[in-house]
Amino acid sequence: MTIYSTTGRGALYNSIVETVGDTPCVKLNRTGPPHVSMYVKVESFNPLASVKDRLALNIIEAAERDGTLTPGQTVVEATSGNTGIGLAMVCAAKGYPLVITMAESFSIERRRLMRFLGAKVVLTPKEERGIGMYNTAKKLAEDNGWFFARQFENAANADIHESTTGREIVADFKGTALDYWVTGYGTGGTVTGVARVLRSERPDCKIVLSEPHNATLIGSGVAQERNTDDSPTGSHPAWEPHVIQGWTPDFIPKVLQEGIDRSFFDEVRPVDGTKGMAIAQHLAANEGILTGVSGGSTLLTAIEVAESAPEGSVILVMLPDTGERYLSTPLFEAIPAEMNDEELALFASTR
Numbered sequence: 555m556t557i558y559s560t561t562g563r564g565a566l567y568n569s570i571v572e573t574v575g576d577t578p579c580v581k582l583n584r585t586g587p588p589h590v591s592m593y594v595k596v597e598s599f600n601p602l603a604s605v606k607d608r609l610a611l612n613i614i615e616a617a618e619r620d621g622t623l624t625p626g627q628t629v630v631e632a633t634s635g636n637t638g639i640g641l642a643m644v645c646a647a648k649g650y651p652l653v654i655t656m657a658e659s660f661s662i663e664r665r666r667l668m669r670f671l672g673a674k675v676v677l678t679p680k681e682e683r684g685i686g687m688y689n690t691a692k693k694l695a696e697d698n699g700w701f702f703a704r705q706f707e708n709a710a711n712a713d714i715h716e717s718t719t720g721r722e723i724v725a726d727f728k729g730t731a732l733d734y735w736v737t738g739y740g741t742g743g744t745v746t747g748v749a750r751v752l753r754s755e756r757p758d759c760k761i762v763l764s765e766p767h768n769a770t771l772i773g774s775g776v777a778q779e780r781n782t783d784d785s786p787t788g789s790h791p792a793w794e795p796h797v798i799q800g801w802t803p804d805f806i807p808k809v810l811q812e813g814i815d816r817s818f819f820d821e822v823r824p825v826d827g828t829k830g831m832a833i834a835q836h837l838a839a840n841e842g843i844l845t846g847v848s849g850g851s852t853l854l855t856a857i858e859v860a861e862s863a864p865e866g867s868v869i870l871v872m873l874p875d876t877g878e879r880y881l882s883t884p885l886f887e888a889i890p891a892e893m894n895d896e897e898l899a900l901f902a903s904t905r
C-alpha cells in the first residue's frame with residue numbers, strides 16, 4: 555500500500571510563469587505490448603495545460619531581453635490555440651495586450667479560453683488554412699507596430715525545449731534505459747530542441763516523429779518554399795485537412811527545418827488521427843490520463859513502434875496537452891451528456 559505525503563514544492567512563486575515546466579514522466583500499465591516499458595511525458599501539468607506554455611514564455615522573455623518587445627506593446631500571433639492560450643497566460647501575467655489570429659476551424663474551447671484570459675481573437679476563414687491566419691497576424695503587426703511572436707520561425711521556440719524539456723527527460727531517465735522517444739510536431743520546436751539534447755547525451759535513443767497520414771509533409775520529401783524572412787511562401791503541396799488539431803500546419807515551419815537538415819529523427823511515421831482519438835479514449839479510461847487528439851495519435855505511433863521493438867525496450871511518448879480542450883470536437887462526439895440505459899437503471903434501483 556502506498557502512503558501518500560507531501561511537504562509542498564519548497565518554494566513560493568512570484569508569478570504563474572515561474573511554474574512552467576518540470577512535467578512528469580509517467581509509466582503506462584495497461585497500454586502497449588507487454589514486452590516493452592512505455593512512459594508518457596504529461597505536458598498538461600504546465601499551468602495552462604499544454605507544452606506550448608514553454609515556448610510562449612521563452613518567446614516573450616527573449617524579446618524582453620533583446621528589446622524587440624517593449625513595456626505595454628501589443629503582442630500578436632497566429633496559432634491553432636495552445637500557443638495562444640500560453641501566450642495569453644504570459645501576457646496577462648506580464649501586462650501585455652495580446653491579439654490572436656486563428657482559423658475558424660479550430661475548437662471553440664480554445665478561442666473562449668484565450669478571451670477569458672484577456673486576449674482578442676481574430677478568426678480567419680478556414681479556406682485560407684494556416685497560411686491565412688499567419689498572414690493576417692503578420693499584417694496586423696506591420697500595420698500597428700505590434701510584436702509578432704512568430705512561433706514558426708522564432709529560435710526561442712526550440713531553445714526552451716533544449717534548456718528545459720530535453721534536460722528534464724535526461725534527468726528523469728538518468729541511470730535508466732531510454733530506447734525510443736516519440737513525438738509529433740506543430741511548429742517543430744519540441745522535436746528540434748529535445749533532439750539537440752538527446753543526440754548529444756543519449757545518442758542511442760531513437761527519435762521517431764509522427765505526422766498525419768493525409769498530411770505527410772516531411773514524408774513527401776518535398777521542400778518548403780520560403781520568403782527571405784523564413785516565412786512560408788504558401789501551402790505545402792502534400793498538405794490536406796486533418797483531424798489532429800495543433801499538428802502539422804499547411805507548411806513546414808522554419809523551426810522544424812533544423813531537425814530535417816540535421817537528421818534529428820530516425821524515422822517519420824504517418825498516423826491516422828481518427829484512430830488516435832480511440833487511443834486517447836483508451837488512455838483516459840484505462841490509465842486515468844487525459845490527453846487530446848495529438849497525444850492519442852502520438853501514443854498510437856509509439857504503440858506501433860513498440861510492437862517491433864526489442865524485448866525490454868523503454869519508450870517515452872510526448873503528450874502535448876489535455877483532453878478538455880476538445881470537448882466540442884469529434885474526440886468527445888460519442889460521449890453523452892445524459893444518462894445511458896445502464897446509468898438510468900442504477901438510478902432507478904435507488905428509488
